[in-house]
Amino acid sequence: MFSFENILDLPIIWYALIGTAVFLYVLLDGFDLGVGILFPFAPSDQSRDRIMNSIAPFWDGNETWLVLGGGGLFAAFPLAYAVLMPAFYLPIIFMLLGLIFRGVAFEFRFKAFGWSRKAWNYAFHLGSLTAAFMQGVVLGTFVQGIAVEGRRFAGGALDWVSPFALMTGAALVFGYALLGATWIIMKTDGETQEWARNYAGSICVCVALFMALVTLSTPLINNDIKTLWFSLPNFFYLSPLPLLAFGMFLLLWKDLRRKKECRPFFLSIGIFLMNYLGLGISLWPWIVPFRFTLWEAAAAPQSQSLLLAGTLFLLPMVLGYTAYSFYTFRGKASPEGYY
Amino acid sequence: MHLFDPVFLARLQFAFTISFHILFPAFTIGIASWLAVVEWRWLKTGNPVFESVYRMWVKIFAVNFGMGVVSGIVLSYQFGTNWSAFSDRTGNILGPLLGFEVLTAFFLEASFLGIMLFGWKRVGKMAHFGATVIVAVGTLISAFWILSANSWMQTPQGFIKGADGIFYPTNWIRIIFNPSFPYRFVHMVAAAYLTTAFVVGGVGAYYLWRRRHVGSARVMFGMAMIMAVFVAPLQLFFGDLHGLNTLEHQPAKVSAMEGLWETQRGAPLKLFGWPDQKKETTLYALEVPKLSSLILTHDFNGEVKGLKEWPSEDRPPAAWIFWSFRIMVGIGLLMIATGIAAVILFLRKRLFDTRWFQFWCMALTPSGFLAVLTGWCVTEIGRQPFIVYNVMRTADSVSPVGSGPVALSLGAFFLVYTVIFGAGTYYILKLIGKGPDMPEDASFGTHGLKKPLLVVDRS
Numbered sequence: 009m010f011s012f013e014n015i016l017d018l019p020i021i022w023y024a025l026i027g028t029a030v031f032l033y034v035l036l037d038g039f040d041l042g043v044g045i046l047f048p049f050a051p052s053d054q055s056r057d058r059i060m061n062s063i064a065p066f067w068d069g070n071e072t073w074l075v076l077g078g079g080g081l082f083a084a085f086p087l088a089y090a091v092l093m094p095a096f097y098l099p100i101i102f103m104l105l106g107l108i109f110r111g112v113a114f115e116f117r118f119k120a121f122g123w124s125r126k127a128w129n130y131a132f133h134l135g136s137l138t139a140a141f142m143q144g145v146v147l148g149t150f151v152q153g154i155a156v157e158g159r160r161f162a163g164g165a166l167d168w169v170s171p172f173a174l175m176t177g178a179a180l181v182f183g184y185a186l187l188g189a190t191w192i193i194m195k196t197d198g199e200t201q202e203w204a205r206n207y208a209g210s211i212c213v214c215v216a217l218f219m220a221l222v223t224l225s226t227p228l229i230n231n232d233i234k235t236l237w238f239s240l241p242n243f244f245y246l247s248p249l250p251l252l253a254f255g256m257f258l259l260l261w262k263d264l265r266r267k268k269e270c271r272p273f274f275l276s277i278g279i280f281l282m283n284y285l286g287l288g289i290s291l292w293p294w295i296v297p298f299r300f301t302l303w304e305a306a307a308a309p310q311s312q313s314l315l316l317a318g319t320l321f322l323l324p325m326v327l328g329y330t331a332y333s334f335y336t337f338r339g340k341a342s343p344e345g346y347y
Numbered sequence: 348m349h350l351f352d353p354v355f356l357a358r359l360q361f362a363f364t365i366s367f368h369i370l371f372p373a374f375t376i377g378i379a380s381w382l383a384v385v386e387w388r389w390l391k392t393g394n395p396v397f398e399s400v401y402r403m404w405v406k407i408f409a410v411n412f413g414m415g416v417v418s419g420i421v422l423s424y425q426f427g428t429n430w431s432a433f434s435d436r437t438g439n440i441l442g443p444l445l446g447f448e449v450l451t452a453f454f455l456e457a458s459f460l461g462i463m464l465f466g467w468k469r470v471g472k473m474a475h476f477g478a479t480v481i482v483a484v485g486t487l488i489s490a491f492w493i494l495s496a497n498s499w500m501q502t503p504q505g506f507i508k509g510a511d512g513i514f515y516p517t518n519w520i521r522i523i524f525n526p527s528f529p530y531r532f533v534h535m536v537a538a539a540y541l542t543t544a545f546v547v548g549g550v551g552a553y554y555l556w557r558r559r560h561v562g563s564a565r566v567m568f569g570m571a572m573i574m575a576v577f578v579a580p581l582q583l584f585f586g587d588l589h590g591l592n593t594l595e596h597q598p599a600k601v602s603a604m605e606g607l608w609e610t611q612r613g614a615p616l617k618l619f620g621w622p623d624q625k626k627e628t629t630l631y632a633l634e635v636p637k638l639s640s641l642i643l644t645h646d647f648n649g650e651v652k653g654l655k656e657w658p659s660e661d662r663p664p665a666a667w668i669f670w671s672f673r674i675m676v677g678i679g680l681l682m683i684a685t686g687i688a689a690v691i692l693f694l695r696k697r698l699f700d701t702r703w704f705q706f707w708c709m710a711l712t713p714s715g716f717l718a719v720l721t722g723w724c725v726t727e728i729g730r731q732p733f734i735v736y737n738v739m740r741t742a743d744s745v746s747p748v749g750s751g752p753v754a755l756s757l758g759a760f761f762l763v764y765t766v767i768f769g770a771g772t773y774y775i776l777k778l779i780g781k782g783p784d785m786p787e788d789a790s791f792g793t794h795g796l797k798k799p800l801l802v803v804d805r806s
Contacts, residue, residue, distance in 0.1 A: 009519075068413075071457075072457045076446075076449045076453075078424055078427070082434060083442025089427045089434055098752055112770070119774045160432070308515050330454070330458055333461050336469050
């Protein structure tokens with residue numbers, strides 16, 4: 009049995025890989041969930057067709073990152089997977105149901121007419137909204153820590169209902185909406201783009217407020233996180249993160265007023281990245297917060313080694329043809345139906 | 348078993364969600380490969396009939412694929428939400444296999460599906476064909492990994508079990524290529540091809556019967572019959588090999604399939620009957636003497652083990668397996684009969700205009716799905732009461748989640764899947780009703796027609 013255990017710190021590599029997969033998921037499905045969240049507010053039916061077409065070739069690939077995140081966690085940190093999933097039972101089920109409705113809506117609404125088309129429009133919207141909100145709830149619950157006994161979740165079915173988790177749920181809805189709005193600015197023009205730009209402005213303000221709320225309340229939940237961020241000299245080392253995020257907000261605001269088409273989307277990604285890095289720093293090295301570190305929850309080294317050997321070869325390929333797919337469907341999306 | 352027992356509810360939920368899910372891959376695997384062949388014929392011959400067939404079925408493929416994706420994501424999370432003790436213990440082994448499935452298959456399918464569906468004007472013809480082939484290969488790679496994982500749960504090897512109850516891999520080749528895997532893979536892929544063939548053939552038969560889209564219908568019906576002629580008998584052969592493999596590694600499953608309780612030489616084949624778990628006998632059995640021994644051991648007086656060889660708490664529930672097996676085999680035999688009829692009609696040059704045969708094929712349209720479902724019932728229920736055969740029990744595998752939330756999620760899945768499945772079926776039927784966009788002409792494949800048909804387009 010081969011194993012890289014003696015030459016590499018496998019759990020750290022896997023932590024980074026899964027962290028990257030989850031972040032890519034958040035970005036990629038973030039913009040298409042965001043489009044779903046904004047969907048009913050679009051100015052016209054034609055506009056709705058158009059923004060739907062702008063994401064139709066990608067949504068399936070985007071959601072695959074969610075499967076990779078879950079599957080990767082199962083493979084590399086089975087203990088974390090086994091403890092966390094039951095803890096998030098209901099939010100995950102609701103998220104899955106939301107993803108089902110929005111996923112089938114892509115195919116169904118193009119084949120439906122009249123009231124049923126309207127119904128699938130709402131299925132798409134409510135499914136996206138539910139999935140986004142529940143992902144935020146899962147994140148909030150994760151940050152707060154969960155009850156564990158031995159190797160099992162030991163809390164109740166409704167432990168996730170807390171003000172903090174509900175707030176992170178709402179925050180993620182607005183965050184995804186920002187990604188969605190800036191994506192629409194990039195992929196459309198005319199009335200649709202104008203509408204998205206107007207929405208992006210107000211959403212941008214909401215996101216900034218939510219970010220401030222979450223950033224300020226997270227240290228209150230946990231003392232370690234508070235010391236990490238507010239003790240010297242850490243405070244100075246870590247201050248670039250919030251400052252950069254703030255700078256990106258200003259630039260985004262300006263870009264929206266200057267009617268830039270592409271940069272707002274990438275600035276939104278940058279804002280997500282700053283938040284994500286902040287979160288990672290706060291929770292390091294926990295994989296089940298405050299209970300199991302990433303080394304304690306790691307799979308057997310031979311299991312992590314096998315999948316790592318495959319991943320080093322396969323992940324660049326996946327990234328390559330994902331890029332090819334985005335390149336193939338570059339430029340503005342058309343409102344016409346496909347195939 | 349109590350109705351609100353958390354283990355029972357979790358099993359019911361898994362059974363429901365996976366039965367729902369398997370319908371889509373069973374169709375996706377077959378139709379992806381078939382579309383690749385159709386597109387290849389189109390590029391090769393330039394005959395627009397192939398293009399029209401492709402364009403019609405790729406839409407059905409898309410609806411089906413979408414439902415497969417969303418119902419599949421549910422499963423990848425359900426291992427954790429409902430079977431966390433199982434995930435904790437087997438993660439070292441099954442985790443990498445599922446990880447490889449995502450990395451080698453899911454991304455491939457998802458990315459190139461976009462090009463296959465939406466890329467007509469964006470990429471060249473050959474690149475489009477390439478995308479179709481890649482999607483088809485992706486579905487097979489996906490089947491490879493997931494069936495390897497499932498087969499390992501049936502015939503586990505290449506591991507040691509630690510004192511903590513956790514499984515540790517010792518030999519990956521032995522894990523991936525475990526004894527039942529090659530048989531299960533071939534059997535399942537052939538099943539997917541047959542399922543698709545009978546759907547496509549049924550739709551082709553419907554058009555022929557209504558005398559609509561006759562040119563395209565002959566392509567569908569003709570290609571489907573080729574599959575029925577060659578793959579249906581092969582499937583019987585694959586199934587027999589799979590059964591012999593099961594007899595070697597999971598004999599209790601075979602005893603349940605046969606409804607056999609006493610170990611005996613010259614065991615009869617019970618055609619029908621009702622295996623009674625409590626009375627330890629198969630009631631009302633209709634038997635053919637010695638045939639079971641002959642099939643299983645290739646010897647009239649070979650010994651076949653009965654279920655009483657195992658303590659009652661280690662026996663799988665026989666009635667489910669016994670009946671599922673008979674339904675699966677029955678459908679397989681109907682498919683073989685279809686192939687034989689197709690050959691006879693072909694030789695008499697009546698393949699495309701025999702009304703009763705068109706009706707017969709229309710009736711068999713959903714048969715493959717039923718065979719796939721019942722086949723999986725045999726193999727999965729036959730593994731009980733274990734989740735990993737002989738090593739870990741299903742009852743020890745569930746998550747610490749109460750029956751309340753599980754009952755809630757089960758109800759929600761049931762409701763949502765009914766709506767989604769109903770709508771999906773409705774839209775697929777609408778696509779079939781509309782048929783291919785193709786000017787009606789009978790220029791293709793006149794073989795098998797005594798005289799040119801009067802083509803009436805009623806659409």
